[in-house]
Amino acid sequence: MLDTKSKNKSRQGILILFIVVCLCAAGMLSTYRMIGEDMESVSIQQNAWNDVYYGMADDLCEGNYFLYNEYSQETDKADILSDYMESNFLLLRKYMDCGLFDRAGESLLENLSADVSENLQEEDTGYAFRAEFTFQEDGDLSDISVTGTKIDEETQYYAQKSYLKEMENTEISYWSDISTPQGVTVIYGMTEENLNAYADSVSTTRFPSAYNVIAYSRMLTFAMLFAAFAAAAALLLPFRHKFDIGNAAIFTAPLEVVLCVLWFLYISLYPAASVVLATINQELPQIVQGQNSLLNDQFAICINFLMWFLIYLAVYWVFTCLRAIFTMKREYFIKRTLTAKVIGWLKDGGGSIGKKIGSGIKNIWKRIRTFAAKQYDSLLHLNFQDKTNRTIFKIIGINFIVLAIICSMWFFGLFALCIYSVLLFFFLKKYFHDLQDKYKVLLQSTNQLANGDLDTPLEGDLGIFAPIQEELKKIQKGFKKAVEKEVKSERMKTELITNVSHDLKTPLTAIITYTDLLKTERDEAKRKEYIDVLERKSLRLKVLIEDLFEISKAASKNVIMHYMKVDIVDLLKQVGLENDNKIKEANLEFRWKLPEHKVILNLDSQKTYRVFENLIVNITKYAMPHTRAYIEMEESDSQVRIFMKNVSATELNFNVEEITDRFVRGDSSRNTEGSGLGLAIAKSFTQLQHGELKIETEADLFKAEIIFPKNIEITDTEESDTSSGGENSVS
Numbered sequence: 001m002l003d004t005k006s007k008n009k010s011r012q013g014i015l016i017l018f019i020v021v022c023l024c025a026a027g028m029l030s031t032y033r034m035i036g037e038d039m040e041s042v043s044i045q046q047n048a049w050n051d052v053y054y055g056m057a058d059d060l061c062e063g064n065y066f067l068y069n070e071y072s073q074e075t076d077k078a079d080i081l082s083d084y085m086e087s088n089f090l091l092l093r094k095y096m097d098c099g100l101f102d103r104a105g106e107s108l109l110e111n112l113s114a115d116v117s118e119n120l121q122e123e124d125t126g127y128a129f130r131a132e133f134t135f136q137e138d139g140d141l142s143d144i145s146v147t148g149t150k151i152d153e154e155t156q157y158y159a160q161k162s163y164l165k166e167m168e169n170t171e172i173s174y175w176s177d178i179s180t181p182q183g184v185t186v187i188y189g190m191t192e193e194n195l196n197a198y199a200d201s202v203s204t205t206r207f208p209s210a211y212n213v214i215a216y217s218r219m220l221t222f223a224m225l226f227a228a229f230a231a232a233a234a235l236l237l238p239f240r241h242k243f244d245i246g247n248a249a250i251f252t253a254p255l256e257v258v259l260c261v262l263w264f265l266y267i268s269l270y271p272a273a274s275v276v277l278a279t280i281n282q283e284l285p286q287i288v289q290g291q292n293s294l295l296n297d298q299f300a301i302c303i304n305f306l307m308w309f310l311i312y313l314a315v316y317w318v319f320t321c322l323r324a325i326f327t328m329k330r331e332y333f334i335k336r337t338l339t340a341k342v343i344g345w346l347k348d349g350g351g352s353i354g355k356k357i358g359s360g361i362k363n364i365w366k367r368i369r370t371f372a373a374k375q376y377d378s379l380l381h382l383n384f385q386d387k388t389n390r391t392i393f394k395i396i397g398i399n400f401i402v403l404a405i406i407c408s409m410w411f412f413g414l415f416a417l418c419i420y421s422v423l424l425f426f427f428l429k430k431y432f433h434d435l436q437d438k439y440k441v442l443l444q445s446t447n448q449l450a451n452g453d454l455d456t457p458l459e460g461d462l463g464i465f466a467p468i469q470e471e472l473k474k475i476q477k478g479f480k481k482a483v484e485k486e487v488k489s490e491r492m493k494t495e496l497i498t499n500v501s502h503d504l505k506t507p508l509t510a511i512i513t514y515t516d517l518l519k520t521e522r523d524e525a526k527r528k529e530y531i532d533v534l535e536r537k538s539l540r541l542k543v544l545i546e547d548l549f550e551i552s553k554a555a556s557k558n559v560i561m562h563y564m565k566v567d568i569v570d571l572l573k574q575v576g577l578e579n580d581n582k583i584k585e586a587n588l589e590f591r592w593k594l595p596e597h598k599v600i601l602n603l604d605s606q607k608t609y610r611v612f613e614n615l616i617v618n619i620t621k622y623a624m625p626h627t628r629a630y631i632e633m634e635e636s637d638s639q640v641r642i643f644m645k646n647v648s649a650t651e652l653n654f655n656v657e658e659i660t661d662r663f664v665r666g667d668s669s670r671n672t673e674g675s676g677l678g679l680a681i682a683k684s685f686t687q688l689q690h691g692e693l694k695i696e697t698e699a700d701l702f703k704a705e706i707i708f709p710k711n712i713e714i715t716d717t718e719e720s721d722t723s724s725g726g727e728n729s730v731s
Contacts, residue, residue: 028308054158060089061163061166061167063089063186070109071100127191132144133187245320253321282300449472550677561689571605594633611681615678615704624700638711642706648701
């Protein structure tokens with residue numbers, strides 16, 4: 001039962017196939033009358049006559065040399081005839097009047113009659129075709145004129161260009177070894193009768209060729225319309241299952257065979273046009289010779305019907321085979337391509353030759369994929385900061401090659417163009433999808449920054465957005481530093497309040513306590529002792545307040561600077577002498593390594609003294625007793641460097657970058673007197689004088705380095721006194 005249904009289904013499908021193909025073939029036969037009308041059109045006939053005019057270019061250019069040497073006899077006539085006997089000018093001359101004239105208009109050819117000479121020189125004498133070549137005395141061609149009653153202005157223009165180009169070619173060809181026309185005018189004229197006779201004698205150019213049938217008639221349009229009808233039927237009719245014959249063995253041909261048949265259809269257009277032209281001109285072989293019989297017409301109809309039947313049958317077969325692409329999809333290219341079968345055979349072994357071929361194909365495919373991936377990646381990673389001309393040229397070049405290949409396929413280039421457009425669509429779809437993914441990652445990164453997330457790293461390949469990613473990383477890093485700096489500033493403010501409260505409260509509490517004791521104490525010895533304590537605490541409070549005042553002014557850049565020439569060596573020695581008692585009390589041995597000569601710098605002596613004093617006092621407070629401290633000075637052309645080194649009495653576990661901040665002590669237990677402002681003041685005063693203070697530690701070794709530049713130029717701002725007249729101030 002199932003077999004019967006399957007057979008009926010196949011019969012119905014084959015029947016509808018023959019009906020569609022017969023309709024297409026009959027439809028093409030019905031268009032022959034319109035195609036014949038197109039062949040008789042003015043444009044086709046004019047195109048045929050243009051071939052005649054352009055075809056005479058070579059003969060006329062050779063004729064210029066023939067006629068001139070016939071007159072001048074500079075080259076032996078026998079040599080010309082023997083060497084150039086194959087020239088078509090000898091045939092062309094029989095159909096036209098030819099004249100050679102000097103500048104005065106006198107004929108130079110003996111056998112030219114006066115009437116012909118006069119007609120040739122007059123432009124409006126009724127010649128259907130007239131060509132005039134004018135040569136200068138040096139042999140150069142100065143003018144070409146083409147006129148005639150049967151030539152329109154457009155044809156005249158293009159004929160003149162054709163003759164000029166042919167003359168240039170003739171001058172450098174084999175005609176260059178005979179005498180060149182000089183100081184003459186060569187004129188050719190053809191009557192309409194002679195022009196028609198010449199066209200009939202040389203070719204059938206006046207009658208449309210198969211090319212003209214394709215190019216200028218509606219044959220190609222009709223053929224493509226019926227081909228589209230057959231293709232649509234092959235693709236759509238199988239939706240009715242009773243018409244589906246796609247599973248028949250004949251319709252399961254490999255894709256490569258289908259494409260070959262499609263190419264055969266393309267190249268068969270010219271032979272088909274030749275048959276159509278021969279049918280219209282009644283030039284097909286006749287069954288009954290010499291008679292215009294009905295039998296001959298029927299034979300011509302059968303020949304043409306069979307031709308178009310086979311063509312449209314092939315079209316139906318091709319698109320029925322290709323329809324499986326939509327049903328089988330990816331499996332089609334695996335099961336119905338010779339390429340896939342060959343690759344499968346190579347994968348299964350294929351022998352030694354197969355292995356070599358397989359290896360070669362794999363290498364080629366790998367290179368193609370690598371090249372394509374590289375080009376695609378280059379598009380995803382375009383750097384718009386660089387010139388993009390090379391990339392633009394590359395894209396245009398690839399597009400030009402593809403379009404050039406498509407154009408070479410003539411009408412079937414439309415199918416190739418459709419395939420190219422589909423592939424281009426999927427390529428651009430993937431490209432923009434990848435760009436959208438990278439843009440989303442970039443947008444997510446910016447949202448993280450906007451929400452204050454400065455810790456999540458900005459990772460991932462962003463392609464063309466990579467430069468923006470790098471800038472965002474810099475912004476993230478900058479924001480993070482700013483936040484850390486702000487947090488540190490807030491912490492320091494808190495510590496400032498705490499430390500100021502503590503450091504001011506300690507001497508102040510002592511003053512209040514001893515003042516109360518002093519009020520009730522009657523013993524003079526103890527009263528004197530209390531007064532001494534009050535004096536020390538008052539001085540301590542004074543020093544602390546002065547330090548606070550100085551560091552506040554330094555932080556606000558509102559310190560009055562008194563610049564002068566200072567011998568920094570002498571100043572450093574003076575600081576050492578004045579703090580000698582403190583050095584001895586600390587049981588330290590100072591080793592000085594200073595230059596013997598004076599080192600003069602443009603500095604504020606009081607502020608510089610304070611810098612040195614704070615650093616030396618810092619050594620006496622925190623250095624390990626019974627050790628050495630080293631003070632050295634190095635001088636170069638551009639700067640002076642001062643080093644102070646000592647061994648710490650306690651472990652150096654502080655941050656060297658924070659030790660110069662306000663109220664930070666190396667001894668966090670506060671066992672030593674001090675405001676914690678010594679190094680901060682030293683750093684501020686050094687920077688105000690365009691110098692630099694560096695603190696380094698290594699194990700228990702404490703090292704301070706002061707750098708003062710030479711030849712400091714005092715700016716106008718520094719030379720002016722913003723606080724009081726006559727003093728230099730930094731604001």
